[in-house]
Amino acid sequence: MNTTEPTPASTTDYDVIVIGGSYAGLSAALQLARARRHILVVDAGHRRNRFATSSHGFLTRDGQPAADIAAEGRANVAAYPNVAWHDGTATAARHDGGSDGHAFVVELDDARTVRGARLVLATGVRDDLPHIDGLAERWGKSVFHCPYCHGYELNEGRIGVLASGPLSVHQAQMLPHWGHVTFFTNGVCPLDDAQRADLQARGVQVDDTPVLRLVNVATVVLEDGRQEIMTGLFTYGRVHMSSPIAQLLGCAFDEGPLGPFIRTDESRQTTVPAVFAAGDAMRAASSVALSVADGAMAGVGAHRSLLFGVTPFAAPMMAVSASASSSHSGAR
Numbered sequence: 001m002n003t004t005e006p007t008p009a010s011t012t013d014y015d016v017i018v019i020g021g022s023y024a025g026l027s028a029a030l031q032l033a034r035a036r037r038h039i040l041v042v043d044a045g046h047r048r049n050r051f052a053t054s055s056h057g058f059l060t061r062d063g064q065p066a067a068d069i070a071a072e073g074r075a076n077v078a079a080y081p082n083v084a085w086h087d088g089t090a091t092a093a094r095h096d097g098g099s100d101g102h103a104f105v106v107e108l109d110d111a112r113t114v115r116g117a118r119l120v121l122a123t124g125v126r127d128d129l130p131h132i133d134g135l136a137e138r139w140g141k142s143v144f145h146c147p148y149c150h151g152y153e154l155n156e157g158r159i160g161v162l163a164s165g166p167l168s169v170h171q172a173q174m175l176p177h178w179g180h181v182t183f184f185t186n187g188v189c190p191l192d193d194a195q196r197a198d199l200q201a202r203g204v205q206v207d208d209t210p211v212l213r214l215v216n217v218a219t220v221v222l223e224d225g226r227q228e229i230m231t232g233l234f235t236y237g238r239v240h241m242s243s244p245i246a247q248l249l250g251c252a253f254d255e256g257p258l259g260p261f262i263r264t265d266e267s268r269q270t271t272v273p274a275v276f277a278a279g280d281a282m283r284a285a286s287s288v289a290l291s292v293a294d295g296a297m298a299g300v301g302a303h304r305s306l307l308f309g310v311t312p313f314a315a316p317m318m319a320v321s322a323s324a325s326s327s328h329s330g331a332r
């Protein structure tokens with residue numbers, strides 16, 4: 001195994017092209033690299049958590065810089081000589097025949113096209129944050145969306161939930177396990193009597209005064225002139241696919257509470273045969289741990305589909321191994 005920098009992409013055919021080289025894509029790439037497949041990882045380098053300094057909740061890496069976890073993952077994958085890398089964007093992808101009827105052409109931002117027999121889409125999502133003055137620059141620092149990721153560090157202090165729509169009630173209901181919660185409904189989350197009673201029973205204080213802006217660490221400035229000093233804030237944005245590639249390929253989507261995600265089966269195959277997906281792009285609520293798990297499954301799924309042939313969407317994984325065991329030995 002060589003431990004030098006990753007090999008640059010060439011126009012060679014690849015067994016698998018992994019688009020998105022963060023936690024999910026790297027995890028898929030690692031399985032495929034170790035299966036001695038010839039793979040290309042294409043990564044534009046805009047991880048969703050790049051606004052946060054530390055990442056929490058991923059076993060063995062709890063509290064470490066999110067960038068370090070990704071960099072170490074990349075070094076793990078780059079150590080395999082059968083992995084090529086393109087630091088840039090895959091701008092388009094289309095189906096293009098192939099020896100088994102499944103091959104894809106991927107266009108890169110340096111005007112090259114590359115071919116792969118299988119694709120793994122691990123392109124993640126981007127957050128469209130609520131338009132509150134001062135919120136964007138505090139995102140990942142004192143304004144968060146996931147209490148499992150950043151709730152503990154608020155030390156059971158004052159937590160503000162900034163409503164962005166009806167789903168925000170759910171966030172306000174969850175957060176009392178992490179601190180003393182004030183729910184700022186801000187004119188976008190009208191509450192009925194049952195919801196008010198439920199929140200009150202959970203110890204949540206409801207404040208219907210419009211929010212003007214955020215100042216200092218996490219102070220909420222209200223229209224009536226009050227300034228509520230909070231330890232941290234939570235809000236939901238809408239999520240959107242970071243890349244149009246799944247849509248260009250014709251993958252089906254499901255609508256999650258915060259936005260669409262790519263539909264996959266147990267093997268992480270999308271509804272387009274031979275195209276797999278992992279991470280935030282295919283899960284309504286994800287994390288580093290879940291992205292790594294999905295990526296490992298997508299990598300194994302793509303590899304099995306190279307070994308045993310493409311299966312229809314939602315074919316049981318064991319059926320793949322069972323049908324193969326008659327013609328191959330040593331299959332896991």
Ligand code: FAD
Nearest residue numbers: 020022024044045046048049056090124140279280287288
């Ligand atoms: P991403 O990490 O978003 O990576 C996708 C990659 O694909 C990016 O590098 C992107 O540039 C690339 N890409 C996209 N399109 C293309 C293209 N067309 N061509 C090439 N490359 C492309 N989770 C935790 O477990 N713990 C935490 O503490 C935590 N904190 C968070 C804090 C914040 C502020 C946010 C927003 C999220 C946080 N998360 C946390 C969630 C975590 O960031 C995601 O679950 C995780 O990053 C998803 O991994 P992924 O590989 O699916 O996507």
Ligand code: MG
Nearest residue numbers: 049052054055
């Ligand atoms: Mg983080």
